[in-house]
Amino acid sequence: MLYQKKNTTRYNILDYMLNNGNTSKALLAKELNLSMPTVLSNVNGLMDKGIVTELGELESTGGRKAVLIGLQKDYRYAAGINITANHIGMVLVNFCGEIVKQEHTRVKFDADLSYYSNLASMLEKFCITEIQPGKLLGTGISLPGIINQNEKILVKSHALGLENYSLKIIEQMFDMPVYFENDANAAMLAENPQKLKNSVYLSLNNTLGGAVCIDGTLFTGQNRKAGEFGHMVLFPGGRKCYCGKSGCADAYCAASVLTNGGRDKLEDFMESISTDKGAAELWENYLENLAILISNLRMSFDTDIILGGDAGGYLAAYMVELGRKIFKYNLFDGDLSYLKNCSYQKEASATGVAKQFFRKLIETI
Numbered sequence: 001m002l003y004q005k006k007n008t009t010r011y012n013i014l015d016y017m018l019n020n021g022n023t024s025k026a027l028l029a030k031e032l033n034l035s036m037p038t039v040l041s042n043v044n045g046l047m048d049k050g051i052v053t054e055l056g057e058l059e060s061t062g063g064r065k066a067v068l069i070g071l072q073k074d075y076r077y078a079a080g081i082n083i084t085a086n087h088i089g090m091v092l093v094n095f096c097g098e099i100v101k102q103e104h105t106r107v108k109f110d111a112d113l114s115y116y117s118n119l120a121s122m123l124e125k126f127c128i129t130e131i132q133p134g135k136l137l138g139t140g141i142s143l144p145g146i147i148n149q150n151e152k153i154l155v156k157s158h159a160l161g162l163e164n165y166s167l168k169i170i171e172q173m174f175d176m177p178v179y180f181e182n183d184a185n186a187a188m189l190a191e192n193p194q195k196l197k198n199s200v201y202l203s204l205n206n207t208l209g210g211a212v213c214i215d216g217t218l219f220t221g222q223n224r225k226a227g228e229f230g231h232m233v234l235f236p237g238g239r240k241c242y243c244g245k246s247g248c249a250d251a252y253c254a255a256s257v258l259t260n261g262g263r264d265k266l267e268d269f270m271e272s273i274s275t276d277k278g279a280a281e282l283w284e285n286y287l288e289n290l291a292i293l294i295s296n297l298r299m300s301f302d303t304d305i306i307l308g309g310d311a312g313g314y315l316a317a318y319m320v321e322l323g324r325k326i327f328k329y330n331l332f333d334g335d336l337s338y339l340k341n342c343s344y345q346k347e348a349s350a351t352g353v354a355k356q357f358f359r360k361l362i363e364t365i
Contacts, residue, residue, distance in 0.1 A: 007365065009034065010042050014051070014071075014362040017217050018097070019195040022055060022070035042290065043069065051095075058136065059334040071095050076361060077131050079123060079139040080354030082183060082347060084206060085109050088119065090126050096356060097192075102347050109160050113169070120173040137361060138177035140353030141170065142186035144207050146224050149180060155224070158243050160205045168204055175301050179356055183349040184209030184227055185218055187308050190344050190352030193218065199340075200301050202229060202294070203349075204309035206262040207242075208254040224276055230254065234293060252289040257309040258282065266310050286311075287318065291325035298330055298338065306340045313345030 012032050017023060023031075026129040029039045046052040053072045057065040070249040073094045082089040086108055092101040103126055109115065116320035127136060145157025147167070154165040166309040171178045181189070188201040188211035197216050208230030220226050231243055236245030256262045258269045297305055307315050315322065323336045344351050 007042075010046060010365055011168060011362055012037070013042055013046070014365065015194070015359075017052070017069075017071050018358060018362065019192045021096070024058060024066040024068060026066055046365070049365070056182065073098065074131075076137050076358070077127075077135050078137045078354040078357035079127055080142070080186075080347070080350030080352070081119065081123065081139060082142045082186075082350040082353075083109060083119075083160075084144060084183075086206075088122065088349045090123060091347045091354060092109065092127055092130055093351055093354045097190075097355055097358070098352070099344070099347070099351060101126070102350075104347070105200045109164070111160070111162060113173075116170050116173045119170070123174070136176065137357040138179060139174055140179045140181065140186070140350070140356055141167075142181050142183040142349040142353045144183050144209065147180050147182050147223070152180060154180075166243060177357070179353060181353045181356070182209070182211075182224070184211045185220070186347040186350070186352035187211065187342070187344075188213055188218060189307075189356060190348045191306060191308075191342065194304075196304065199304040199306055200297055201227075201306045201308055201342075202312065204253060204255055204290075204307065204311035205349075206254060206256040206259070206310070208250040208309075210249050210297075217351075229293065229297065232293075232296070234289065234296075249289075249293050253286070253293050257286060258311065266314075270314050279285070287322050288325055291322060292329055294322075294326055294339070295329035298333065304338045304340055306342055308342035308344075308348050310346075312342050316341045 013028055016028065016032060025039045025043055028034065029036050036103040043052060045133045049073055052069055055068040055070050058068050073096045075095045077092050080091045080093060088105050088107045091099050091105045094100050111309050123139060143157060144159040146155040148155050152167040152171065154162050154167055156163050160188040167180050184201060191201065193213040194216040196213055199213045210227035210229035212227050233247045234249045234252055235247040240246055240249035241248035241251045257265055259266050269279060273283050283309060294305060311356060326336065342348055
């Protein structure tokens, strides 16, 4: 994705709208410290190009009613794919970051050309009836593991059993631009980190990952290993983790703990909590272990913590119960306002990696 930034003012306007959604010209002038004539000129230019549209009038606060403006949803689209050891998740995302279509299919990963060929065919069938030709910017692909984006190499993935693996093999199967990202980093990107500024994302999928955002930018560490919360030791000498160590957080807080190692459906487990005593006890223990992990992360980073991933998507209904458990381990915070629920309950990684095409696109407008 090679783009060259053109108009700085237009970029700032579109960047603001990508992060904050619908707005008004007056609010753009205030938030971006621009004169109203400058805002009017640039917004009108974006409307002429079909990138921005008027959505109606806002309630009057005394005087002339302001006009609500927003990004034109169907201006462009991007596809996102999340590859795991046993599943493929796909999304089609419009220019406003909304999921137009999503699909989750059980397919066992195989580092073979036939797997990637099937992946490309699945995407073509997934998108072909949804959008006009020429409107799809590209495909983002998220994977569990450490990714060298410059060299397009999957440096290490315990979950997929790969090391120093060239992602160009996958890229060659697609007749469009392809962008790769670690799955947890991609999920953080779905949350628009430029707006969040400082936060930690806890990705509670079948494998547990995480991401760190500092001053609106992903912090990846010296070797792109930052955010590997799943392999922090929670209980020394405890359960065996798939990485080979014992007592890792992944063995206690990943969604696979609730789904028989990923063999069962998480939604079935969540539905059984109210009727199955064993499921209720397992959920109680899961929340207890999760509370310890969250407390440790809060002590380490002192930022907002976003609960995401498959299990994170269900936690909104259990925040009070989880909060009680966290308070036992964290005596420094008087409330849980730092604890946030994720914006995308399903396919956050696929969505986040797809949305990066929009960020690159606005640099050229």
